[in-house]
Structures are given as C-alpha cells and as structure tokens.
Amino acid sequence: MAEDFGAYLKSERELRGVTLEELHSKTKIPVRYLKALEKNQFDKLPEEVFIKGYIRSFAKIIGAKEDELLSTYIDITKTASFTDTNNQTTSNQKHFTFEPKFIFVLTIIVLFLSGSVWGINILIRTFYKDAAESVPTISEIKQNETQEKLEKDFTIRNQKINEAPSSLKTTETTTEASPENLKIDSEISINNSSINLSKKTAAGLKNESEAPNVSTNNTTQLKLVIKVKDNVWFNIAVDDSPVESFVLSKGSEKTFYGEKQYLLNVGSRNAIDITLNGSKVSFPK
Known part of the structure; x- marks a missing residue:
C-alpha cells in the first residue's frame, strides 16, 4: 500500500462503488484534486494541511480508516523528501568537485596574473620616477627665466x-x-x-x-x-x-x-x- 498510495485509494473507492462525482458532491473537493490523489500527483495539490483534510474526507466517505491512510501518506511524503534531499546533495557534490587538472590550470593562471600585475607596477613606478627626475620643478623654471631675463x-x-x-x-x-x-x-x-x-x-x-x-x-x-x-x-x-x-x-x-x-x-x-x-x-x- 505504501508503494502506491493513489492506486490503493482508487481501489478502495471502486470496491465500494463510489464515483469521483459522488465524492465531490459529499466532500466539496474538486474532482481534479481527487484524481491527483489517486495518481500520487501531490505536487498538483494545495498546501499539505489541505491534502491531509482531503484524505480524511476521502477515507470517511469510502469507509476506510482515516488514521491509517494519513499514516501511509506521511510515510510516503517523508520517504520522497529524503530521496529528493539525497539526490540534491549528490548533485551539489558532483557540481562542486574540481578535478586536479582544473586546479592546476587555475593555479597557473593566478600566478601568471600576479606576476603581470607586479611587473606592471614596477614599470609604472620606474616611469614616474624618471619623469619626476627629468622634469624641472616650477621654482627652477621661474628661477631660470628670471636669470635669463x-x-x-x-x-x-x-x-x-x-x-x-x-x-x-x-x-x-x-x-x-x-x-x-x-x-x-x-x-x-x-x-x-x-x-x-x-x-x-x-x-x-x-x-x-x-x-x-x-x-x-x-x-x-x-x-x-x-x-x-x-x-x-x-x-x-x-x-x-x-x-x-x-x-x-x-x-x-x-x-x-x-x-x-x-x-x-x-x-x-x-x-x-x-x-x-x-x-x-x-x-x-
């Protein structure tokens, strides 16, 4: 029963000769939600609190045990959630796993960029130092102009x-x-x-x-x-x-x-x- 919760609900309903329209008229649950329950399509249903209410009403109308159906639904939900979590964790681990070759290439790139920045910094400092030494100051220019005059x-x-x-x-x-x-x-x-x-x-x-x-x-x-x-x-x-x-x-x-x-x-x-x-x-x- 735990493996196919929707099929179990459908078989119990048909065994008692209750149609989906009768369930709808008595429980006011939309027919599309009843079909989703019988097909295990829980993602098409509203919030979980409503799903549990639907299951109770469903069980009450067909004469099944409400607590047993709810317990089965909860077990299925936990198992599915655990399976999804494991799959997501495995996917994340695969996604963030770096190959040694990639790490080596990344290291080479970082070293190259660091060396380039260092070399450019040295060139800039040398250029400004030479420029400062070769260009006379304003006071020197004025003094030379005064002397020439x-x-x-x-x-x-x-x-x-x-x-x-x-x-x-x-x-x-x-x-x-x-x-x-x-x-x-x-x-x-x-x-x-x-x-x-x-x-x-x-x-x-x-x-x-x-x-x-x-x-x-x-x-x-x-x-x-x-x-x-x-x-x-x-x-x-x-x-x-x-x-x-x-x-x-x-x-x-x-x-x-x-x-x-x-x-x-x-x-x-x-x-x-x-x-x-x-x-x-x-x-x-």
Whole structure:
C-alpha cells in the first residue's frame, strides 16, 4: 500500500462503488484534486494541511480508516523528501568537485596574473620616477627665466653704456652732462635708477651736521656698501675701472672700495640700501 498510495485509494473507492462525482458532491473537493490523489500527483495539490483534510474526507466517505491512510501518506511524503534531499546533495557534490587538472590550470593562471600585475607596477613606478627626475620643478623654471631675463637686461644695458662712453667720466672737474648722464662733482646726481657718488658726495654726507667749511682729505678711500631687499641687477663703474655687471640675490650685500667716484645703475632703486663711508645714500624722488 505504501508503494502506491493513489492506486490503493482508487481501489478502495471502486470496491465500494463510489464515483469521483459522488465524492465531490459529499466532500466539496474538486474532482481534479481527487484524481491527483489517486495518481500520487501531490505536487498538483494545495498546501499539505489541505491534502491531509482531503484524505480524511476521502477515507470517511469510502469507509476506510482515516488514521491509517494519513499514516501511509506521511510515510510516503517523508520517504520522497529524503530521496529528493539525497539526490540534491549528490548533485551539489558532483557540481562542486574540481578535478586536479582544473586546479592546476587555475593555479597557473593566478600566478601568471600576479606576476603581470607586479611587473606592471614596477614599470609604472620606474616611469614616474624618471619623469619626476627629468622634469624641472616650477621654482627652477621661474628661477631660470628670471636669470635669463636679468642677463638679457645686463647685455642691453652694457651695450648702451659701451655705445655712450662719455657717460662714465672719471675726473673730478665740473662737466656738463646730457639728461641721461650724471655730473661727477655734484653732491648726488640721479637720473631714473642711476647714481654718481664721489668724494664730494661722501664729504657732504659726513658733514651734514657739522660746519660747512670742513674739508675732506683727497686721499680718503670711498667705501660703498650695497644691501638688497630683493633680486636686483647692477652696473657699476669704480673710478676709472670698466663697468661691472652683476646680480645680488635677496638679502645679500656687496662692498666696493674706490678713491674718486662710483657710477651706479640699478634695476630697482626701491629694493636697495646704499651707504657711502657709513652714511646712508638715498635716491631722490
């Protein structure tokens, strides 16, 4: 009976001469559900609680033992569920079983990918390192541009000075100068950013607070100290020496010694401090 539950129900019903229509009319169970019970098609029936109710009603109408039929149904259900579970477990085990060959190939692929990633990482680091070493920084570029500009300005100004040598007079006699040139024997002659410093200038700075008739010794040495607040270029002629061009970096200073005079041309007069024999020299505004 346990092997064919549906056939047992059908044989008991026919033995008692009860049709499916009679069962339907008395139990209100749809005929299709009654046929499914007799064919063991439990998957076409509703929830299990309804199936058990159908079996009880079926057994009651045909005069069979309700508990015996329910017990048989429960046994069949458990056996079928256990069989399905075993089949599913076996299927899963087969599905997740890897062959040694597959594992070997997978290992080779993983190693290859790891090596590729490592090699690419090394190449990228080397590339960026070389690029960083070869590309100058912004500060270096700006510094080079500033230096080139200053050197260009020096060249242009030197050419102008060489073309007009009369602007560098080295005698202490009073001479007339063009608007671009400076008088040597004046106290301080300024044209734009040019200045002429002589012994008379030094004496005037030294004796501003003293009697005006104090004379200075012609053999007195002229000490000129230049301090800068920023990068500044200079052209300077000391006595009869040729014009010297140079750049003082921010915060630095330079000292010159002469006997007669200095002719000084600067790039930015607001960024320099000048002292002559210890006295500060200011550019007239």
